[in-house]
Amino acid sequence: MTSTLKGITLKGSAELVADFFSFGINSILYQRGIYPPEKFTRVSHYDMSLLVTADPELKNYLETVVSQLKEWLLNCTVQKLVLVITCLKTDEVLERWQFDIECDKSALECSAPREKPIQVIQGEVRSVLRQITASVTFLPLLENPCSFNLLIYTDKDLAIPENWEESSPHHISQPEEVRLRSFTTTIHKVCSQVTYKKACPL
Structure with a gap:
């Protein structure tokens, strides 16, 4: 991690936020049963037990997305x-599942570390990941096989990398919305929410 114990740099912030997305996406895919449980393996991170995919194809796809995301985080x-x-x-x-990202672009000009201890940021990240895990208690059961897509919204004038394509926003008709916790590194702030289709009354 490119940061001091008491402060965080732009690079350290981008790495930390990208790590959160890597674990967060894996957790959602596991909790919502998009892939079978045996496709996941348990790892320890942020002083907690987390599940990450062991499926080579999915692992490779997520690593590619998160690597590109880290670059965009670094450039705000x-x-x-x-x-x-x-x-x-x-x-x-x-x-x-929507994660809004606010970037403080002044960090591009000033390389001095921001005064926020890494342990405090990791504690905030831990809270969001715990909420993702607990979400199964209120989200409707996904009764049929499902697939997932990742959409990333960037600044308008940004060139789209190869293998990426423009997409519709994939909105839900008659949605229910639950806001989750947010966390901030002081350079990047991530606010989370999940919107889901209302279960039909019996």
Whole structure:
């Protein structure tokens, strides 16, 4: 981690936020049953037990996305990441996990570390990841096989890398919305929420 115990640099902040997304996406995919449990392995991070994919293809895909995301975080050109869960049978959007990212662009000019201890930031990240894990208690059961998409919103004038494409926002009709906790490194702030399709009354 490129940062001191008491402060954090732009590079350290980008790495920390990218790490959060890596663990957060894995956690959502596991908790929502998008991939079977045996495709995941347990690791220890942020003083907590987390699940990450052991599937080589998915692992490679997520590493590619997070690596690109880290670059955009470093340049302060990313605004949000959205994980969309879609029913394979009907193509209907069932859940939309949205993470709004605020970047303090003054960090591009000033390289001095910001005064916020890494342990405090990691504690905030831990709280968000715990909420993601607890979300299964209120989210409707996904009864059919589902797939997922990752949408990343960047500054408008940014060139799109190869293998990436423009996409629709994948909104949900008649949504319920739950706001989750946020965390900030003082350079990047991430606010989280999950929107899901209301369960039909019996």
